Amino acid sequence: MSARFLWARLMHQFKIDFVSDVSCPWCAIGLAALEQALARVQDDIAASLHCQPFELNPAMAPGGQDITAHLSQKYGSTAEQQAQIRVTIRQRGADVGFEFNADGRGRIYNTFDAHRLLHWAGVEQPDLQLPLKRALLVACHRDRQAMDQPSVLLEAVRLAGLEVVRAREVLERAEFSQEVREAEQLYTSSGIQSVPAVIINDRHLISGGQPVAVFEQALRQIAAEGAAG
Template sequence: MSTPLKIDFISDVACPWCIVGLRALDQALEHLGDEVQAQIHFQPFELNPKMGPEGQDIFEHIAQKYGSTREQYQANAENIRQRGAELGFVFKQGDRRVYNTFDAHRLIHWAEGEGKQHALKEALFTAYFSQHANVSSHQILADVAQKVGLDRTRAEAILTSDEYTAEVRELEQLWVSRGVSSVPTIVFNDQYAVSGGQPVDVFVGAIRQIISEQSSVVNGAQ
């Protein structure tokens, strides 16, 4: 019998380790097969909530935020590129800009009720990291939503209003209040957390341990 597994995946579409972590988690769940019946809920987290609509050059941004040099960034980017390649994800090389992602989070929140949240999240990662698209642009966001089968007119209506603004802000504050300060953070069954873009086998081991611990609790209560 499959064990139900609730997964809250807290992340930002502007975080490269988040797509690495998501791909690894997906492959771990595929490996586990019928052992678990997982439901992934994507939760919002903004790495750069004060970023303006014009965005910022990536090298300028990391120098200001982290004090990193161009060489350090490029070395880290190559590491991420290799991890992505191992998981079947393409990180496009070259300069890109950092953008505000709040509107993307509003669409992701809406997409859950449409049964397209996972598809939209993955497509936004691809748009940003594989195509260097401006994921704060309403046109690009609507294009991506339409591409995964969501209603474009409805997406545009959301983007030009403040719909889901309060809900996303509340969720952001909720996860920060629960101690999330970096992404990805993956929370299983509201109790167990794994942080970072971990390898597939780490997720497999963590999920099996969670299943075992919960089974022990249930059996002990009987």
């Protein structure tokens, strides 16, 4: 038996579903931290990472809503409290190499079309789904773009290296709407109420935008439990 074959057998194979919303700043932090953790464990764990949909505000009207008013209405937080949270978010982002706009998102938008494009990428060009997710997160949280505007979404498609013409067809034809709705229902019916939610091999859940070290420890623990089993 070759050493190469032994190495392949010893590698732990993880399917990771990253359930999140483009408009969620903690999802940007969590994705960057998870990818760094996966880089740390790559000698022991081979992972396929899939972006899955979750809408924090599925009923958001076109044009969105002022973020301060939205958070005050939804969570009862004051502008001062929100400003302090933004400081924390910017620092956590800096720790994992993600840049947040100092003034926050400005407005919050409906993200259903963004999720449709992410689903499309996962089906037709899966290697480019993560680059699209990163481009959408940057557009939202660094560049304060209107995430319900086709021009913004198509620019993220272009930056990710996907086919803009095909993406425009997806938007105009409302493709993958049913698939996204079904996926969202699957996760909410499974008890997912907040994001990011990291689901490993359909069995293990890691909740929240955790630091790199926390993700790494969890990944290694799950691998060790699998080996023991």
